[in-house]
Amino acid sequence: MADKLVLAYSGGLDTSVAVRWIKERYGYDVVTLTADLGNAGDLGVIAQRARAAGAIAAHVADVREEFLRDFAFRALQAGAIYQGAYPLATALGRPLIARLLVEAAHAEGATAVAHGCTGKGNDQVRFDVSVGALAPHLKVIAPAREWGMTREEEIDYAARHGIPVPVTKSKPFSTDENLWGRSIESGVLEDPWQEPPEEAYQWTKPVAQTPDKPRYVEIRFEQGTPLAVDGEDLSPVALVQHLDEAAGEHGVGRIDHIEDRLVGIKSREIYEAPAATVLMAAHRALEAMVLTKDQLRFKEVVAREYAQLVYDGLWFSRQREDLQAYVESTQRFVTGAVRVKLSKGQATVVGRQSPYSLYQTALATYGKGDLFDQSASPGFIHIWGLSTRTQARVQEKNPRPQK
Numbered sequence: 001m002a003d004k005l006v007l008a009y010s011g012g013l014d015t016s017v018a019v020r021w022i023k024e025r026y027g028y029d030v031v032t033l034t035a036d037l038g039n040a041g042d043l044g045v046i047a048q049r050a051r052a053a054g055a056i057a058a059h060v061a062d063v064r065e066e067f068l069r070d071f072a073f074r075a076l077q078a079g080a081i082y083q084g085a086y087p088l089a090t091a092l093g094r095p096l097i098a099r100l101l102v103e104a105a106h107a108e109g110a111t112a113v114a115h116g117c118t119g120k121g122n123d124q125v126r127f128d129v130s131v132g133a134l135a136p137h138l139k140v141i142a143p144a145r146e147w148g149m150t151r152e153e154e155i156d157y158a159a160r161h162g163i164p165v166p167v168t169k170s171k172p173f174s175t176d177e178n179l180w181g182r183s184i185e186s187g188v189l190e191d192p193w194q195e196p197p198e199e200a201y202q203w204t205k206p207v208a209q210t211p212d213k214p215r216y217v218e219i220r221f222e223q224g225t226p227l228a229v230d231g232e233d234l235s236p237v238a239l240v241q242h243l244d245e246a247a248g249e250h251g252v253g254r255i256d257h258i259e260d261r262l263v264g265i266k267s268r269e270i271y272e273a274p275a276a277t278v279l280m281a282a283h284r285a286l287e288a289m290v291l292t293k294d295q296l297r298f299k300e301v302v303a304r305e306y307a308q309l310v311y312d313g314l315w316f317s318r319q320r321e322d323l324q325a326y327v328e329s330t331q332r333f334v335t336g337a338v339r340v341k342l343s344k345g346q347a348t349v350v351g352r353q354s355p356y357s358l359y360q361t362a363l364a365t366y367g368k369g370d371l372f373d374q375s376a377s378p379g380f381i382h383i384w385g386l387s388t389r390t391q392a393r394v395q396e397k398n399p400r401p402q403k
């Protein structure tokens, strides 16, 4: 009996061809696994297509809620944005799919797993490293990294082997989608001087077509997790879908960015992430209210480190887990509501409240009821400025080095 392999299967051309190619090249019986992170379409149809391509079994899994709860919302709490621009949708999806591959491999008694990534991107790294972290004994195969076929040759290969493939027209971009965002690259986007054509975007309206009347959304968080919009409790999936629609309608969440890939290439990446953009802004605003300046300062450092780990395929590292523990602790008091105004491509926080707010009107006010003791300021400033005055006295002349 042949060894088994579990292939992450999207239902597209690459992975459909891969089912047959793996059998031919490596002799494995191929089991497919399709995970719905908010992108998959009809899972039943995809499973059928997998079997038509030659899979001995086709598994599907709706993991949308798990993806948001265990990956996207944790990144939200961490404030993880790669290079100040990318909310990491694709990067957060990969470790979950890798874990599902490993689980399926164990259930099936498979000795290998496979994915459809090429050899130039970050995703191959994320899959390979994540599988290695969870099941170092499993072999990982990436057909598209090995076979060197062009798109046309893949289509020929499919025709020769009677593999039904969904699309035959070449697509203008390479895209990846899940509930946290949409990643768009290649084609005309490879010219960084060219403005992305409107057709690159699917979730967000161009500003010229957005309503003139702003829309307000009120998001309620509990311990850093978004739970309700406009007073209505929503499941994670419903909440994110709702915000995607509301924000996309106002053109919020378009990102155009030159990004540093892990493999050393700079690439031009376009993203659409309406819900993520709104939630990150709202969450940050709430934290600004309930965390001290020391917590906020250190958390920024953690956010950058966390984003880098996620981007670099190190989700299942002890370092990420340790940072997670810190992040989780910081969320204890991140409870409250934030009001965000959506208008003309912008999501602007215009109001926030929390039972744990460190903002105290009696301290901040210039009006009546001021509790801040201004007579204590001169003494405080005298000590605070002591080292600066000492330095000014002693090193007064700012001399140049002696020749």
Ligand code: ARG
Binding pocket: 088, 090, 091, 122, 123, 174, 175, 176, 183, 184, 185, 259, 269
């Ligand atoms: N550059 C992004 C990342 O590395 C997105 C990759 C998206 N993949 C795609 N096939 N378009 O996370």
